[in-house]
Amino acid sequence: MAQYTRDAESVAIMALAPVIPVLTVTSVEDGLGQARALVAGGLYAIEVTLRTQSALAAIAAIAREIPDAVVGAGTITSPGQIGEAVAAGARFLVSPGVTPSLAEAAAGAPVPFLPGCATASEAMALRELGFRALKLFPAEAVGGARLIASLAAPLPDLRFCPTGGIDLAKAPDYLKLPNVACIGGSWMLPKDALAKGDYATVEKLAREAAGLKGGA
Template sequence: MPSGTQKTDELLKIMQGQPVIPVLKIDRLADAVPLVRALARGGLPAVEITLRTPVALDAIRAVAADVPEAIVGAGTILNPDQFEEAVSAGARFIVSPGTTPSLIDAVASSPVPLLPGAITPGELMAAAERGYSLLKFFPAEQAGGAAFLKSLASPFAGIRFCPTGGIGAGNAADYLSLPNVICVGGSWVAPDGLVAAGKWDEIEALAAAAAKLQR
């Protein structure tokens, strides 16, 4: 078994549980718990809170403590130190936009699964050599979109993806119809304006619509 082999079973439970994983950028800590509660009520309990704001780790802690129905993950993890910080905060899965040997090495002994990013054939081959078959595809639209992902299905039949980046209600179905896509990541279910206004019912409705997308 390759060093750093992915915790595939744990990730599959999350990725197969819902067609869309909300990608959240939390600007105000007070929004974290009601936002994730609304998404969970709508049928999207697994969420990725990105480490793009100063309150991100505190938001993960709050959700882990106060929203037991949620599966909180951490995104935009770029190095081993951030991985450890996110896990300590309560993240149950980790998402990285790319894949590096140091990150793969660092997570090998952790029970928390990693979903790393890869786009090019060389990156996919390198990830596969380390035992990784579930990957993030980011930035999806800018990297070639559903057509590019479809072209990878045959030569990389053993690899499945969660594409993220530029995906919304209008094109999510294009990705979800592909045989090598398990789920998609997106922020359209939690628009900044609705979050800022605290319109949790409207966010719940967006989540409910996304949860019904066919794969």
């Protein structure tokens, strides 16, 4: 089975800002509007989830038109999506979890891959494939900051990007942990603001998120 060799690249992306915003886009224009506001606020690594028909086209547009954005594709759930996302311009990939076939494909992906896990056993299995930077999902539902803190002693070489149920109030509890490199979230993308095209609010919330202090 392939061994993951892009760990340093994964860590570098996680270090760009304390938060990786998670975008669900309704159109290419919406994706560009969100991305511009997030980058202006200081959040450079942007995860566009592959949950809508516009996602791949939005990734391509962001990669083409916003050079300061490091755009990635999230909700990778099958090996076939890796090639599609990379062809669209994704510079990193994120999955909510892994199957054996996806884990093997992720290890050989041509761009950094942040695989999802929810338990110590899953984290150890990914570690055996060479992954040292992992997404914990759904973070709040599976134990949150207390779970990640408990993994630091037995798995000291792993770094996490917890995602799922985290907001501005909860973020500091995660970011103070030495094994948390960044967090993922969508709180800086309120649905009411996006519905009105109010990207100024997005930029303001992004700047607030970018000012959070990390522990790793």
